[in-house]
Amino acid sequence: MSHALPEFRGFRFPHIKRLWTALCQEPELPQLDRWLSKTLRDEKAFGRRDRLYYADVLFAAMRYLQPIVLLEAGFKAGDVKQFPALYQAEDAAMTSVTLWQSVQALPVEVVLFWLAKLTDTGGDWPREITDLAERHQFWTNVKQVLNKANMNDVLQGWRPRWQPLLAARGLRSGWSQELLHPFVQGQNTRPPLWLRVQRPEDVAPVAAQIIGQGYDLEQDGDALKVIGERGIYQLPAWQEGKLEIQDWASQQISRAVDAQPGEQVWDACAGGGGKTLAMASAMNNKGAVTATDIREYKLEEIKKRAKRAGWFNVRRFPWDAEAPLRLPKEVARQGGFDRVLVDAPCTSSGTWRRNPDARWRLDETQLTELLALQDKILHNAAPAVKVGGRLVYATCSWLEAENEQRVEAFLANNAGFTLEQQQVVGFPHQNADTMFYAVLTRVA
Ligand SMILES: C[S@@+](CC[C@H](N)C(=O)[O-])C[C@H]1O[C@@H](n2cnc3c(N)ncnc32)[C@H](O)[C@@H]1O
Numbered sequence: 001m002s003h004a005l006p007e008f009r010g011f012r013f014p015h016i017k018r019l020w021t022a023l024c025q026e027p028e029l030p031q032l033d034r035w036l037s038k039t040l041r042d043e044k045a046f047g048r049r050d051r052l053y054y055a056d057v058l059f060a061a062m063r064y065l066q067p068i069v070l071l072e073a074g075f076k077a078g079d080v081k082q083f084p085a086l087y088q089a090e091d092a093a094m095t096s097v098t099l100w101q102s103v104q105a106l107p108v109e110v111v112l113f114w115l116a117k118l119t120d121t122g123g124d125w126p127r128e129i130t131d132l133a134e135r136h137q138f139w140t141n142v143k144q145v146l147n148k149a150n151m152n153d154v155l156q157g158w159r160p161r162w163q164p165l166l167a168a169r170g171l172r173s174g175w176s177q178e179l180l181h182p183f184v185q186g187q188n189t190r191p192p193l194w195l196r197v198q199r200p201e202d203v204a205p206v207a208a209q210i211i212g213q214g215y216d217l218e219q220d221g222d223a224l225k226v227i228g229e230r231g232i233y234q235l236p237a238w239q240e241g242k243l244e245i246q247d248w249a250s251q252q253i254s255r256a257v258d259a260q261p262g263e264q265v266w267d268a269c270a271g272g273g274g275k276t277l278a279m280a281s282a283m284n285n286k287g288a289v290t291a292t293d294i295r296e297y298k299l300e301e302i303k304k305r306a307k308r309a310g311w312f313n314v315r316r317f318p319w320d321a322e323a324p325l326r327l328p329k330e331v332a333r334q335g336g337f338d339r340v341l342v343d344a345p346c347t348s349s350g351t352w353r354r355n356p357d358a359r360w361r362l363d364e365t366q367l368t369e370l371l372a373l374q375d376k377i378l379h380n381a382a383p384a385v386k387v388g389g390r391l392v393y394a395t396c397s398w399l400e401a402e403n404e405q406r407v408e409a410f411l412a413n414n415a416g417f418t419l420e421q422q423q424v425v426g427f428p429h430q431n432a433d434t435m436f437y438a439v440l441t442r443v444a
Helices: 010-023 032-041 048-063 065-077 080-093 096-105 108-119 132-148 152-156 160-173 177-186 200-212 248-257 274-283 296-309 329-333 364-384 404-413
Strands: 193-197 216-220 223-227 243-245 264-267 288-293 314-318 337-343 385-395 417-426 434-442
Touching (some): 010 032, 010 048, 010 108, 032 048, 048 065, 048 108, 065 080, 065 096, 065 132, 080 132, 132 152, 160 177, 160 417, 193 200, 193 248, 200 223, 223 248, 248 274, 248 337, 248 385, 248 417, 264 329, 274 288, 274 296, 274 314, 274 337, 288 296, 296 314, 337 364, 364 385, 364 404, 404 417, 404 434
Parallel strands (some): 264 288, 288 314, 337 385
Antiparallel strands (some): 193 223, 193 243, 385 434, 417 434
């Protein structure tokens, strides 16, 4: 299930090389989707299909960064038997910084060669590659030795050091052995586009409109899954504000909050407001949603989106989780919020399918900092929940350390809360991102 690329055609190489070389000028591992939207906007000579093609190639290369670097190192070392040991050792020492430095040092044609092998893409070979026969032979041999060493997954861009983390997730969530391998492979495929319709009465007419425009559509309850997403912004339903793009796993988190009309709800880490809007939808302009975030500019996005959707009960202000929130008067009067969502900053490991560069950023330092931040946010958000109210802790990560272990740490210090349920939702059970939520009740 590798990410299928159209066959390489030599006339496209100069453009791929130019784009890849420009990408490698970035001093740090770049966030590819942002980089692409900025860069491709300036490529006036490209048509729509060109843009999609070049974006696909760069996305694929980003997914396979580590195997590309290490295959070249192994080829240069020339001892195929030692390749699994070399891979293990390099993986143990590699950080996002050293990986990116190694990528920057590789000739672009070498990147394309290994990318073609890893993704099973046929077509032309860059003419700069003069040792093709030896490279083909090395590839055939490498696959055999990795297979023998039970290390096939490294050719999916899966780091050996993630193996125990995935095993722990499998154990905790009861994923069968048969699910673990597709989970790894699935990291190299993009999930489809999921849409949320603002108002329940619009679901059927909007679905009919999307199908009428020639899209393939599947429904999971009220969530709509669109295949062949490109051009969705032209739909009248989109322009009329009836639709939001929101991953299916993310929709399940807002549903777990179960906001009711007339309640006081706080979205503590609201970001651009994906979940704020979903909760406002459920409340239908009755009661209020308070959206906060440390980054004030993100809250501006919520203002626009709420207006577009016709929700007038969303208020916004910055909050940086250094201390508990000063409750708005009417919330204080009722003893706190009815529901609080803490959608915490995390490694985003559950979004690797969409943002392939995020996987290479996951390292010990990043994780340690995030765990402390998650504890702090949860600890300082909790006092705002009224007795009898609900606290939902969520991440877009599948790592136990960011999820169940944070909930355990919280419960150990907050005896007034009980855990109702916790689970990972989305991929591999659904074709979506992978996310986690825990539902807690304040009992005292
Ligand atoms: C996972 S994102 C939120 C995504 C958002 N809920 C959505 O559905 O679109 C986490 C958010 O936490 C915010 N954040 C990071 N550190 C914070 C802090 N110390 N206090 C409050 N928010 C923080 C980030 O700015 C980011 O927007």
